[in-house]
Amino acid sequence: MNNVFQQIYSAEKELAMNLSAKYWFLILLLLTVSCVDNLLVISQIVSPGYALVIALISSLAGWAWLMKSIKNDQQQITACLRNPELARPGLQRKNFYGNIFAEAIHKIEESDSDLTTTNQVKTMLKAKVNSLLKKEALVESVLDNLETGILVFDAKQELDFSNQAANSFLLTGTDQNQTTSESGLSLGKPVVEQTVIPELAKLLAKTIERKEATFRRRTEFEFTSNGVKTQYRAIATNLSDENQVALGTVVVVENIGEEADEKTQHAEFVSSVAHELKTPMSGIKAYIEMLLDGDCEPDEAAELYGFINDQIDRLTRLVNSMLNLARIESGVVEIKRHDHELNDILKTASDVISPTATEKDITFTAELSDMYLPVFVDKDMLGQAIINLLSNAVKYTPNGREVRLRSRMEDTSAVIEVRDTGMGIPENSLPHIFDRFYRVPENNRSAAGTGLGLALVHFIVTNVHNGSISVQSQVDKGTCFTVTIPLGHKEQKRKKHLAPPANA
Template structure:
């Protein structure tokens, strides 16, 4: 394409030379005429003719010059446009013989060669720029994905240089160590936070290529956090570790939940041992008295044996509750669910607890819904859960008090309530009420217990049957325990008429 433009320019130059030659020839012819003694009229006529011809030649010369200049301008313009485009091919200009024989040819070819050299360099540079841009976009995408991956990690991750400045960190580190976002920690030196400085001191104390140590953090609010800290030296590009750089990656693993679990396990073992110790001590004491012959008559011997039996039953209930809780938490509890009316379970529980209520002069009433309320549950486990609630209500209600058991339907949920007029409890006690072995300190002298009944009830209702248990209480006014269970579907509930329920 560039060759065609040069050839067109060469033709314009050849035409320019022809016009100049004709003009010079006309001037040569006119000059003798003006010098000879021809008649004045003829001389004027010839002069006018020559001038007219010369004028035409000059006009044509100007037009050719304009065309030639335009041709050069278009040629150079096309070349510049080619330079701005991508993927252009290298061209070689061919100078026409007409221009090559003049001074213009050498200069024109030199300009074209220089432009071609620039064109080659520009093309190579543009290819390098395109390759670099692709690599930059690829590295930027990889870097963004790595940042997203680090931010997903819930534990703090940091990269620290040899001077102790943060090069990079994830969001967990920003939040837990109270560090500003990574855009403000790059080489600014503004990292004067107590937690970060304390971490750096611990890292310096445990210097090593692959150091592992535990770090305990006490916050101003009194909360304690336990971390497992791992440090790794960052390798250079060739894979060698350089002590001169001192860059170090720091990984923090929050072990606080594990410490809490260990603490609760220790408390569980201690409480279980304590609860087992009392009945075992009573059984041993009365057994020794029987063996020593302290029971001299049948009545005393019967009393000792009755105490031993009572404590044995208490110990058996404790072991059974522990086993049931362990089975439920491990997911190996054998459950046999069936569709049954919730009122049947409540009525059975009421019958079993009537004697205990009567001993304290407590009125136990069942306010059951006249509707048939089917639930899909393990009958024995749900009966045990309801008995635990009624038993607690009877235990912590003073004499001549009231305990009321209700059932009702709320939308598609069946609700069971056990309300008492007992001693009640504080909000702080309600938060821990369903923990294993937890007992309200102010109520321990009112009735014996292991602190496992409500914990087991919560497991039965929520973990086994997918329900919900809650409590509302006021000190010296009483408590209301609420169980919410999904109503059994038509596929699981048998079709039968509601039965009459008597008040206990």
């Protein structure tokens, strides 16, 4: 509204200035004509001196009336300019200034309409700009928080954007005298010269020069940071418009360390399975060939049959262990967790392992807590995990020594300890003790095994029961496995004691 009043004021001022010059000229002209005309008429009646005085008086009276009329018209026009709704229908037709008033009103209405449209467009543009700025800030924040490195540069090899990951592990430090991007990369300097990785530099060079017609190029490389080697994959993609005019290139660098580790573990797994299957099958084949020759005595044949049976049992255990682990990990085996008392599960496991310990003259002791230890577990799976730990303890403990099973409460957890006095595990083998098919090299000859038992125990404790398992060991002194699982039943059942009736 302030702009509208300013326009009205400007229109009034301009109108007044234009009219003032015209009015004064008209007034002087009328005054002169009136004086001359009055003087000629009156001079015929009275003397010339009186005629001149009378002519001046009548002319001045006419001039005063004219000025008053003009002033009234100006006030009326001003009021109508400020409030157009006050204008009378016949004003523009009858008033001397009707055309001027109509033109002024028209100009003001046009200006007001243009101003309203301009303000609306301005508001819309401001909202669009704010929205785009917010989206830009969001995109930059997302890109900067990615672990994947991202480089964007135009067709002139000038860097447009790089996130923090790209700057942190792909590029060298920047010169303080150079202009740098927000992430630390030098602007105005070829991006290829800033990388410390030859494979990435070659990929960028090929992309920038565009000597190849390939739309997307990739390479893999190894980068060492803080003494740790990590595998990375870089993918460069050319950007072009609908007319195939080059716009720039985007390079995405991702950490594929876990993927590479999984591939390595898979290869090792296949190799281990092949080895574990090949060893007993080779023995079976050799024994069968000896039997087929027919040169064996009955006692020797019986012994060979026994060896074959042992190898078949070994294959069966291996296949069963692999199947059990695969089924549990894939979810094929249904996990049935219910409320149980932990010591009941441990007693059952103790009963299973006691005969084996007795055969080796090993003292087996179960020191179970006197406290009630409620747990929400799959009884069969947890029981199998404890049996595996106890079986390993007895297997790798020499005859005449001791194996101990303990349970206790610790804060909000139930703790299970399986301690033996056997060969122990070398320190360099401890980080791999729960890996599939891993067997301590120093203990391979002392006892047979598949290398899957502890991997299965680890999965049951950590993945199925949200617990943890750790190991401490000293060579020739023994090993202690500690299992921790959450205490508490899923359904807390409380008995409600009713008060006896009043008339009892």
